[in-house]
Amino acid sequence: MARRNGTKKAGALDIRSITGLLxxxxxxxxxxxxxxxxxxxxxxxxxxxxxxLWAGAGLVVFALLxxxxxxxxxxxxxxxxxxxxxxx
Amino acid sequence: xxxxxxxxxxxxxEPGVFTLDAQPIDYLIVAAYFGVVxxxxxxARRQVSTSLDFFLSGRSLPAWVTGLAFVSANLGAxxxxxxxxxxxxxxxxxxxxxxxxxxxxxxxxxxVLMPFYYGSKVRSVPEFMLRRFGPATHLVxxxxxxxxxxxxxxxxxxxxxxxxxxxxGWPLWVSLLVAAAIVLAYTVLGGLSAAIYNExxxxxxxxxxxxxxxxxGLNNVGGxxxxxxxxxxxxGGAEQLSLWPANDLTGFGSDLLSIVGVVFGLGxxxxxxxxxxxxxxxxxxxATKDLSAARRTPLIGxxxxxxxxxxxVIPGMIAAVSVSxxxxxxxxxxxxxxAGGSVDYNDAILLLIRDIxxxxxxxxxIAGLLASFxxxxxxxxxxxxxxxxxxxxxxxxxxxxxxxxxxxVGRIATTAATLIAVGTAFFAASYSNLMDYLQQLFSxxxxxxxxxxxxxxxxxxxxxxxxxxxxxLGTISSVTVFVLSEIGVFTLPGQGAAFVGAGxxxxxxxxxxxxxxLRTRPRVDAELKGLVWSLTPKADRVEVREGANAxxxxxxxxxxxxxxxxxxxxxxVFA
Numbered sequence: 001m002a003r004r005n006g007t008k009k010a011g012a013l014d015i016r017s018i019t020g021l022l023x024x025x026x027x028x029x030x031x032x033x034x035x036x037x038x039x040x041x042x043x044x045x046x047x048x049x050x051x052x053l054w055a056g057a058g059l060v061v062f063a064l065l066x067x068x069x070x071x072x073x074x075x076x077x078x079x080x081x082x083x084x085x086x087x088x
Numbered sequence: 089x090x091x092x093x094x095x096x097x098x099x100x101x102e103p104g105v106f107t108l109d110a111q112p113i114d115y116l117i118v119a120a121y122f123g124v125v126x127x128x129x130x131x132a133r134r135q136v137s138t139s140l141d142f143f144l145s146g147r148s149l150p151a152w153v154t155g156l157a158f159v160s161a162n163l164g165a166x167x168x169x170x171x172x173x174x175x176x177x178x179x180x181x182x183x184x185x186x187x188x189x190x191x192x193x194x195x196x197x198x199x200v201l202m203p204f205y206y207g208s209k210v211r212s213v214p215e216f217m218l219r220r221f222g223p224a225t226h227l228v229x230x231x232x233x234x235x236x237x238x239x240x241x242x243x244x245x246x247x248x249x250x251x252x253x254x255x256x257g258w259p260l261w262v263s264l265l266v267a268a269a270i271v272l273a274y275t276v277l278g279g280l281s282a283a284i285y286n287e288x289x290x291x292x293x294x295x296x297x298x299x300x301x302x303x304x305g306l307n308n309v310g311g312x313x314x315x316x317x318x319x320x321x322x323x324g325g326a327e328q329l330s331l332w333p334a335n336d337l338t339g340f341g342s343d344l345l346s347i348v349g350v351v352f353g354l355g356x357x358x359x360x361x362x363x364x365x366x367x368x369x370x371x372x373x374x375a376t377k378d379l380s381a382a383r384r385t386p387l388i389g390x391x392x393x394x395x396x397x398x399x400x401v402i403p404g405m406i407a408a409v410s411v412s413x414x415x416x417x418x419x420x421x422x423x424x425x426x427a428g429g430s431v432d433y434n435d436a437i438l439l440l441i442r443d444i445x446x447x448x449x450x451x452x453x454i455a456g457l458l459a460s461f462x463x464x465x466x467x468x469x470x471x472x473x474x475x476x477x478x479x480x481x482x483x484x485x486x487x488x489x490x491x492x493x494x495x496x497v498g499r500i501a502t503t504a505a506t507l508i509a510v511g512t513a514f515f516a517a518s519y520s521n522l523m524d525y526l527q528q529l530f531s532x533x534x535x536x537x538x539x540x541x542x543x544x545x546x547x548x549x550x551x552x553x554x555x556x557x558x559x560x561l562g563t564i565s566s567v568t569v570f571v572l573s574e575i576g577v578f579t580l581p582g583q584g585a586a587f588v589g590a591g592x593x594x595x596x597x598x599x600x601x602x603x604x605x606l607r608t609r610p611r612v613d614a615e616l617k618g619l620v621w622s623l624t625p626k627a628d629r630v631e632v633r634e635g636a637n638a639x640x641x642x643x644x645x646x647x648x649x650x651x652x653x654x655x656x657x658x659x660x661v662f663a
Binding site (some may be wrong): 018023025026030033034038039043046049058059 | 117
């Protein structure tokens with residue numbers, strides 16, 4: 001990250017963006033598995049619950065919240081002397 | 089306490105006894121995770137400008153990030169495998185390891201100790217020792233700390249390797265080398281900055297895997313009430329559903345002794361000794377942007393820490409009543425069940441994963457477990473790196489070189505530490521009970537350090553000589569207890585020897601330090617400002633709360649009180 005002029009937004013390196021993207025991708029994969037590839041054995045082992053579907057949906061929602069948070073309240077990386085810089 | 093059988097001859101991890109049926113899509117999920125992790129390391133490297141950036145991430149991270157990293161650094165193999173094993177064996181009482189054995193010490197760290205660490209801008213506990221007591225104490229502490237990190241990294245690597253072995257069927261030595269290579273890759277590429285990012289990511293992936301596991305497991309046994317009924321009918325009985333007095337866990341017959349054991353043994357000497365002096369965790373708080381955020385780091389971490397046992401201990405309990413091999417094993421009193429003792433409590437969470445999770449979630453669980461097991465080791469390696477390059481190399485071997493030089497030393501130290509950890513992993517493998525081994529290490533290294541640290545912090549009269557003499561004799565006395573019990577002079581059950589060793593080390597250290605202090609010359613008050621409680625003005629111990637830090641939810645007392653209230657409530661609910 002360039003540190004020349006004042007503060008700079010963390011952008012894609014923001015941990016929330018990375019978390020959101022990775023968990024979101026996992027969520028989509030689980031959703032697809034849950035919707036189209038759930039076997040009888042899977043259902044039987046979880047007393048009829050489609051675990052991939054539920055977990056996938058949960059992950060997608062969580063990922064969207066993370067991405068939204070990162071967008072609404074971006075982290076600003078201070079230029080110099082971070083300890084003395086005002087909080088973002 | 090992990091049950092016997094986790095060491096040499098782990099029959100439970102031989103391929104064919106039980107393996108997880110991972111499909112290509114599961115491997116893809118795991119590969120995606122590590123792809124992201126390595127990418128972050130490479131990206132983080134571009135930020136590396138000076139060595140301070142490398143080690144402390146430029147002190148610019150927000151408190152919620154460091155708080156999660158703080159907890160995640162500790163959410164490793166020992167915690168997940170060990171505490172689910174405890175849940176399977178002892179039930180709800182295992183929660184003590186979190187609610188008594190961790191959270192109070194974390195709150196104490198944030199409220200009382202953090203200003204001293206952050207204010208003095210030390211990079212490690214040894215460096216704090218240098219300021220407070222001078223070079224001799226510093227050197228003793230730095231060496232003992234570095235050795236401890238290498239040994240503990242070995243435990244983490246060994247557990248990681250055995251899990252890779254059972255998950256994927258690779259031989260242990262291959263698993264160890266591959267795991268070591270990945271840990272090394274991202275630590276070297278990105279330093280602490282990458283470690284913190286990865287720890288946060290790991291935290292979420294672990295929760296994403298273990299939360300569905302817990303809920304589905306509970307659903308399978310008929311909800312909470314179903315679990316209660318089954319545990320009550322089980323070999324442990326209803327006693328395993330209550331926190332107190334935890335006789336099974338402590339091994340004490342008397343209720344009172346057991347409660348005293350939990351509160352003072354686990355809650356004070358071991359827990360405070362671990363959490364307040366362990367820079368693997370404390371270093372996370374040092375990467376924040378100001379004192380307010382540094383103090384909030386362990387406080388924010390306390391909240392997930394309070395709830396982690398629900399997705400670790402509870403699955404262990406569920407496994408013990410629902411996985412047939414484990415039910416048999418427990419019914420036989422933990423002496424070997426089906427297939428001649430092919431499973432034990434250590435396998436609890438893996439067995440539950442095998443029985444419940446479908447392809448997809450299975451991959452997520454594998455990624456989460458591998459990631460968390462790496463977290464512990466990466467944390468050990470990165471704090472070894474800091475202590476070796478700054479505290480030992482820069483201070484005593486090669487002084488006054490440029491930043492780039494020490495950065496290179498740090499990278500070489502990281503590589504060397506990883507290789508040594510492969511060796512200590514085989515050493516750890518020779519122990520029949522890893523928790524015994526770990527507690528033993530804590531009794532050698534943490535108990536005396538805590539005694540010296542806490543006495544030096546609150547008693548300004550304590551002298552530099554007392555520092556190193558107390559520390560050395562504390563460790564020596566603990567090692568002596570260990571040797572005496574090894575050669576059979578006395579025998580104590582389970583981790584008894586380690587607990588006695590820790591107690592002896594603590595007492596010897598305090599007594600010796602006081603005696604030596606009274607006969608040697610203390611440092612002048614002016615040199616101890618910011619290092620001793622009574623000589624630090626209140627203004628330096630409290631952060632400036634203005635701007636963004638003024639928000640009520642960023643207040644140290646509010647966070648600490650909220651965590652405390654939740655703790656008390658949980659102790660009442662599960663009493």
